[in-house]
Amino acid sequence: MTAREAADPVHDWVPLLVPDMPSPQTLMPWLERMHAARHYSNFGPLVKELEERFSLGFGVPLEQLTTVANATLGLELVLQALDLPKGSHVLVPAFTFVATATAVVRAGHVPVLADVDPDCWMLTPSIARSACHATRIDAVIPVATFGMPHDMFAWQQFEQETGLPVVIDAAAAYGSQSLQGAQCTLVFSLHATKSLPAGEGGLVISTRPGLAARVRQLSNFGINLDPDAGMPVGALADIGSNAKMSEYHAAIALASLQVWEDHARQRRALQAEFMAELDESSGHRLVWQAQGAGGALMAPSLLCARLHNQAARQALEHRCQQGRIMVRRWYQPLLQQMPALASVVKVLDTCHADELAATLLGMPFFLGMTQAQRKLIQLAVSTSKKDLA
Ligand SMILES: Cc1ncc(COP(=O)(O)O)c(C=O)c1O
Numbered sequence: 001m002t003a004r005e006a007a008d009p010v011h012d013w014v015p016l017l018v019p020d021m022p023s024p025q026t027l028m029p030w031l032e033r034m035h036a037a038r039h040y041s042n043f044g045p046l047v048k049e050l051e052e053r054f055s056l057g058f059g060v061p062l063e064q065l066t067t068v069a070n071a072t073l074g075l076e077l078v079l080q081a082l083d084l085p086k087g088s089h090v091l092v093p094a095f096t097f098v099a100t101a102t103a104v105v106r107a108g109h110v111p112v113l114a115d116v117d118p119d120c121w122m123l124t125p126s127i128a129r130s131a132c133h134a135t136r137i138d139a140v141i142p143v144a145t146f147g148m149p150h151d152m153f154a155w156q157q158f159e160q161e162t163g164l165p166v167v168i169d170a171a172a173a174y175g176s177q178s179l180q181g182a183q184c185t186l187v188f189s190l191h192a193t194k195s196l197p198a199g200e201g202g203l204v205i206s207t208r209p210g211l212a213a214r215v216r217q218l219s220n221f222g223i224n225l226d227p228d229a230g231m232p233v234g235a236l237a238d239i240g241s242n243a244k245m246s247e248y249h250a251a252i253a254l255a256s257l258q259v260w261e262d263h264a265r266q267r268r269a270l271q272a273e274f275m276a277e278l279d280e281s282s283g284h285r286l287v288w289q290a291q292g293a294g295g296a297l298m299a300p301s302l303l304c305a306r307l308h309n310q311a312a313r314q315a316l317e318h319r320c321q322q323g324r325i326m327v328r329r330w331y332q333p334l335l336q337q338m339p340a341l342a343s344v345v346k347v348l349d350t351c352h353a354d355e356l357a358a359t360l361l362g363m364p365f366f367l368g369m370t371q372a373q374r375k376l377i378q379l380a381v382s383t384s385k386k387d388l389a
Contacts, residue, residue, distance in 0.1 A: 014373045016326040018366035019192040020263060021199070022255035030251035039247055046250035053257060058178060058205055065205045066216040067250070071171040071189035072099040073243035074202040075141070078167050078187060079107035081214040088138035091131050093123035094334045094350040095357065096143040100169045101335050101345065104141070111345045112137060113335055118352040120292035121145045125158040131348055132162060139165045144173035146302050147195070149294035152182035175264055175299040183207045190253055195267070195299035196260055198253035201245050219243035264299035266367055271300045274365070274374060278305065281382040303365035304330055310358040315387030317361060319380040328362040
């Protein structure tokens with residue numbers, strides 16, 4: 001903290017997140033290419049180039065992926081393309097962003113809410129197996145919580161054993177979650193707050209034969225564009241939606257890709273340093289998300305601290321409020337407590353998720369955090385130390 005800040009506690013609020021969007025200068029060459037081509041949407045040259053880069057990066061053929069307007073529609077269209085009977089029971093973690101469940105409901109199915117692992121905060125194959133013993137499950141959507149990757153071979157084995165389709169909601173996991181050589185389906189978000197921002201955007205990757213192509217068609221109203229499909233090009237083959245990624249959004253994603261490696265490295269370094277500082281300030285009373293079975297988080301975009309109990313969380317929230325520091329109870333309340341979902345979900349035992357929801361607090365985390373901002377947060381943590389025990 002600077003001497004001025006120490007003398008004057010009235011400073012600007014420390015923001016929770018600051019999106020890491022490309023500058024107008026970085027964006028301009030891509031926008032100029034778009035404008036020269038006079039192609040602004042409908043699978044134009046920039047979307048094509050972005051998809052080619054994803055194909056290389058993920059090591060999958062082009063026909064196994066498609067860009068979409070956002071991850072929520074990506075999930076919805078993947079569920080539609082799976083052709084599950086209406087009213088299917090889709091297992092999702094109780095601790096996730098609302099879109100995981102709203103996509104299930106909007107696709108005509110019933111979200112069944114499962115618990116999460118108390119350490120990595122994710123729905124694991126072993127939790128899914130228990131859920132299948134407790135009730136009927138027709139598909140599973142595990143979430144790569146806060147970007148933490150899943151072990152895709154473990155989920156492939158689950159799919160083979162049970163015959164149930166698994167779709168990973170990897171919204172926050174671009175750069176961390178890969179196919180790892182397994183057969184699987186992944187849905188990523190390219191929202192402004194994610195590690196590869198396009199403003200709004202999504203990416204669906206699936207090794208299921210024909211699934212990505214079906215999602216692509218559904219994202220274009222359901223119109224057939226394949227001359228070999230046995231129906232005229234332009235005929236409506238399916239009841240789809242409009243979930244195409246525009247060339248404007250592809251331009252932002254391509255510009256973001258230029259700096260992705262460097263920014264991911266900076267995010268990892270900031271996270272490691274800042275967690276060590278907060279640990280120290282709290283007297284080692286904070287608990288962090290443990291690495292899951294799928295490997296390390298490569299491009300963190302959030303930071304959540306877990307407190308020992310609800311009172312400790314409240315005390316830290318209070319200190320942060322006094323210190324003009326923005327914090328957020330991410331993914332809370334749990335889905336079953338959300339008014340619009342309460343009556344449409346089925347709930348299994350969610351004891352670990354319940355505990356998480358009572359003790360987790362999202363702290364500010366973004367590239368470009370200043371030393372002064374970090375010091376203010378450390379101060380808030382250290383002044384609430386006695387309450388954190
Ligand atoms: C777990 C999860 N699923 C889905 C979404 C929705 O992504 P989008 O904003 O691209 O629709 C988010 C967004 O934060 C998310 O965190």
